[in-house]
Amino acid sequence: MSPPDGIAMPAKPAATGCHGGAETMQDAARAAGKSAMLDRLAADYPKGPHDQPQSMCPAFGSLRVGLRMRRVATILSGSACCVYGLTFTSHFYGARRSVGYVPFDSETLVTGQLFEDIRKAVRETARPAEYDAVVVINLCVPTASGVPLDLLPKEIDGVRIIGIDVPGFGVPTHAEAKDVLAGTMLRYARTEAEAGAVASPRTKLADGQRVTLIGELFPADPPVVAAMLAPMGLAIGPQIPAREWRDLYGALDCSIAAAVHPFYTASIREFAAAGRAIVGSAPVGESATADWLDAIGKAANISAKTIDIAKAQALAPIRAAMAANPTTARLIVSGYEGSELLVARLLMEAGATVPYVGTALPRTEWSEPDRAWLEAQGTHVQYRASLEQDIAAMRDVKPDLAIGTTPLVQAAKEQGTPAVYFTNMVSARPVFGTAGVAALPGIVATQCKGRERFSRMVGFFEAPGSTKPAKAEVV
Numbered sequence: 001m002s003p004p005d006g007i008a009m010p011a012k013p014a015a016t017g018c019h020g021g022a023e024t025m026q027d028a029a030r031a032a033g034k035s036a037m038l039d040r041l042a043a044d045y046p047k048g049p050h051d052q053p054q055s056m057c058p059a060f061g062s063l064r065v066g067l068r069m070r071r072v073a074t075i076l077s078g079s080a081c082c083v084y085g086l087t088f089t090s091h092f093y094g095a096r097r098s099v100g101y102v103p104f105d106s107e108t109l110v111t112g113q114l115f116e117d118i119r120k121a122v123r124e125t126a127r128p129a130e131y132d133a134v135v136v137i138n139l140c141v142p143t144a145s146g147v148p149l150d151l152l153p154k155e156i157d158g159v160r161i162i163g164i165d166v167p168g169f170g171v172p173t174h175a176e177a178k179d180v181l182a183g184t185m186l187r188y189a190r191t192e193a194e195a196g197a198v199a200s201p202r203t204k205l206a207d208g209q210r211v212t213l214i215g216e217l218f219p220a221d222p223p224v225v226a227a228m229l230a231p232m233g234l235a236i237g238p239q240i241p242a243r244e245w246r247d248l249y250g251a252l253d254c255s256i257a258a259a260v261h262p263f264y265t266a267s268i269r270e271f272a273a274a275g276r277a278i279v280g281s282a283p284v285g286e287s288a289t290a291d292w293l294d295a296i297g298k299a300a301n302i303s304a305k306t307i308d309i310a311k312a313q314a315l316a317p318i319r320a321a322m323a324a325n326p327t328t329a330r331l332i333v334s335g336y337e338g339s340e341l342l343v344a345r346l347l348m349e350a351g352a353t354v355p356y357v358g359t360a361l362p363r364t365e366w367s368e369p370d371r372a373w374l375e376a377q378g379t380h381v382q383y384r385a386s387l388e389q390d391i392a393a394m395r396d397v398k399p400d401l402a403i404g405t406t407p408l409v410q411a412a413k414e415q416g417t418p419a420v421y422f423t424n425m426v427s428a429r430p431v432f433g434t435a436g437v438a439a440l441p442g443i444v445a446t447q448c449k450g451r452e453r454f455s456r457m458v459g460f461f462e463a464p465g466s467t468k469p470a471k472a473e474v475v
C-alpha cells in the first residue's frame, strides 16, 4: 500500500524492546523449547514496520482480560520491574483485586525451581469455592528461559489452569495479548462443551439465533447492536472477551461471531472450529451499518425482505443523527485499540476529511471492508503504524485535530495542533449506530475549537530548554 501524495512515510525504525534485544530473547526462547509457541504468535500476530511494542507492555492485555473476569485468579511470572508496572497499570484502571506474583532470581530460574514455585502457587490458589480458573502469564524472561507452563496440570479440583506465554518479543501489542488469553480460554471451553454438558451463563440466553460480538466495547454499544438486529429475529449473546467462565460457552453457542474488533485471530479460530460464521467490520455510520446488517442477515439465512426492514429501521435515525452532527474537520486518526478504521469511517461519513489512519494492529480479513472503503475515499491506511509514521503523517496532513496515541498527542501539542487521546475518546463513548454518530463528531467539533489556545501555549512555552525566554502571557 503506497501513501497518497503528500504523505511521506519514514523508514522502518530499529527493533528495540524493553530489553533492547528482541532477537536475543527470541533465540533464547527457541533454544529453551518455545519455538512452536513463537511460531504460532508470529502467524497470529504478524509484525510490521516495527517489530516491538511502542506502547505499554503487551502482557497488560492478557492481564486485563483475566482481571475483568469473575471467579478467575491471575498470576504473573516475570521480572519484578515488569510486574510492578503491570500491577500499577491494572490498579490505575480499577482492577480492584489482587494480582498474583511468583518471584524468581537467577538461581530459581536456571535450576527450574521457578516452575516448581509456580506449580505450588497454582495449587494453593485453585480453590473451587472461589475460582473457576487460574491464569498464569509468563512474561519476557520466564518465556525466554523456557518455563514450561504447558506442563502445569490442566485442572485442579475442577479449577481450570490456563498457562500462557505473553512475551513482549512475541506479541506486538497489548490489544493482541487480549486475544492470546481470550483465544486460549475459548479453546479450553470449546473442548469442554464438545465433551459434554456445561454450565449455562448467569444471564439467560435469548432464544433463536444469536450473534457474539468480539471486542472490548463501550457498555452502551451492545444494546444498540441488539436493537439493530431485533427486526431480523436475531439477538446478541455474551461478548468476547468474556466476563465469566460460563459466558464462554454462551458466546460459543451462537450462529455468528461478529469480529467488530478485527484482530482477535485466535478467538476467531475457535469460533470457526465450532462451525460458526464469522462476519467482519461493524455497524458504524450509515454505509458500514447497511453493509454489516446485510452480511449478518445473509450469514443467518434471513430473507432479503427482512434484512431490508432491519436496515430501514436502523439507517433512518443514523441519517438524521448524521445531519444533526456534521463536521468539516481535517483529521488524522491513529491508535492501538483496533477500532481506528471504524472511527475514521464514521467521522468521514459525518463530513470530516481523514487523509491518514494508522493502527498498531495488523491487516486482517475482518477489517478489509473498512480498509477498502477508506482507501476508495483517498485515505491512507497504515497497519502496524509506528509512532514515526504517525508523526510524519501529522506533519504532512496538518490536521485541525490529531486523534492518536499518547506520544502522538504530545507531538501534536508541541506543534500547536489540537489533539485527543484515541483510547480516551472511544472507550468513553459509543461508536455503533445512532449513538456513535451523535457522540464522536461532537467531540471532534469541541476539540477543534482549541487551536487558538494551543497556538498561544506554544508561544508561551517557546523553545523550552533554550536560552530564549518564555513570553509572559496568561493562557
Ligand code: SF4
Pocket (backbone or CB within 6 Å): 018, 019, 057, 058, 059, 078, 079, 081, 082, 085, 139, 140, 141, 167, 168, 169
Ligand atoms: S514483560 Fe517484557 S515487554 Fe513487558 S515490561 Fe517486561 S520486559 Fe517489557
